[in-house]
Amino acid sequence: MRAAVIVFPGSNCDRDLAVALEAAGIETTMVWHKDTALPEGTDLVGVPGGFSYGDYLRCGAIAATSPVIGAVIRHAERGGYVLGVCNGFQILTETGLLPGALLRNAGLKYICRTVPLTVGTADSVFTAGYAAGERIDVPIAHHDGNYIADAGTLDRLEGEDRVAFRYGDNPNGSVRDIAGILSENRRVLGMMPHPERAADRGHGGTDGQRLFAHLTAAMDPA
Amino acid sequence: MKARVHVMLKDGVLDPQGEAVRHALGAMGFDGVDGVRQGKVIELDLADGTSEARIAEMCERLLANTVIESYRIETL
Numbered sequence A: 001m002r003a004a005v006i007v008f009p010g011s012n013c014d015r016d017l018a019v020a021l022e023a024a025g026i027e028t029t030m031v032w033h034k035d036t037a038l039p040e041g042t043d044l045v046g047v048p049g050g051f052s053y054g055d056y057l058r059c060g061a062i063a064a065t066s067p068v069i070g071a072v073i074r075h076a077e078r079g080g081y082v083l084g085v086c087n088g089f090q091i092l093t094e095t096g097l098l099p100g101a102l103l104r105n106a107g108l109k110y111i112c113r114t115v116p117l118t119v120g121t122a123d124s125v126f127t128a129g130y131a132a133g134e135r136i137d138v139p140i141a142h143h144d145g146n147y148i149a150d151a152g153t154l155d156r157l158e159g160e161d162r163v164a165f166r167y168g169d170n171p172n173g174s175v176r177d178i179a180g181i182l183s184e185n186r187r188v189l190g191m192m193p194h195p196e197r198a199a200d201r202g203h204g205g206t207d208g209q210r211l212f213a214h215l216t217a218a219m220d221p222a
Numbered sequence B: 001m002k003a004r005v006h007v008m009l010k011d012g013v014l015d016p017q018g019e020a021v022r023h024a025l026g027a028m029g030f031d032g033v034d035g036v037r038q039g040k041v042i043e044l045d046l047a048d049g050t051s052e053a054r055i056a057e058m059c060e061r062l063l064a065n066t067v068i069e070s071y072r073i074e075t076l
Helices: A016-022 A067-077 A087-096 A150-159 A209-213 B016-026 B052-061
Strands: A002-007 A027-030 A044-048 A081-085 A100-104 A111-119 A135-142 A147-148 A161-167 A178-182 A188-191 B001-010 B041-046 B069-075
Touching: A002 A016, A016 A027, A016 A147, A016 A209, A044 A087, A044 A111, A067 A087, A081 A087, A087 A100, A111 A147, A111 B041, A147 A178, A150 A178, A161 B041, B001 B052, B041 B052, B052 B069
Parallel strands: A002 A027, A002 A044, A044 A081, A081 A188
Antiparallel strands: A100 A147, A111 A135, A111 A161, A161 A178, A178 A188, B001 B041, B001 B069
16 A cells, blocks of 8 residues: 655645554655656545645646646546645645635634544545534635535535535634535545644544555555 | 735625624724724735736636635736
8 A cells, every 4th residue: 555645835734644654554755846746656645635736726726737747647547545734635635636615714724723523424434433414523724715616516416425524613614614625536536624733632632533544454555 | 017905804704803803993982983804915926917806817827815815816
């Protein structure tokens, strides 16, 4: 089981994500955004949180055009796993790998605190360690986490059981309380909350740990 | 040649920043401001003869996120 964590200029959760993956027994390599290929045998790509390219133009917009993203898209298209957290989720929507977009928080403020989430589905390698409907606590830290998509897309996401996480107490205005969504093949997950910041007892909570712990057992090779 | 690209949130997409500006104007005593939408203007310095189709491609692929934003191209 091998993971590659992409490092953009301005990424700041890349090492945390790698630590959480390694702790779950997944061999993890950091990949610079100027690389045009992923390491041989990569099963999972982690797109980390942060402020890639200073959030210039729109959060994630410039990162979505970086050299490595072509390789990430090809990896996803051949059925590889991708996990995008926070800025990583924004980048995945900008690439089109996930539908919708993330707008400025409805309250206009940057929010950094642990929030309650409800697990929307256990039907993915990322959420199989949870029970659907289970309540967990995971930190958020973002200014632009207000998820939006058109009604048709939202109905489809819900109809296909692709809402991975919902906010218990919507902090940012996200439509239908959406905190994380899955791709059509359920192998790409984008989420604003940071599971890697709730993956060790030293973090004050370990509800994010199961997301990583379950991956090794569950991933099929792409 | 130069072109100016106006990027706005689409109608129907709530603009929290525009709303905050509207509230501030009201608080300052500017009555009758019923709505504020905040967008961005991007000025491009282009090789002569760049077609509008080419600029539209730049908008579609990078300058605007057409999931939430609309754009208008003005060649100068």
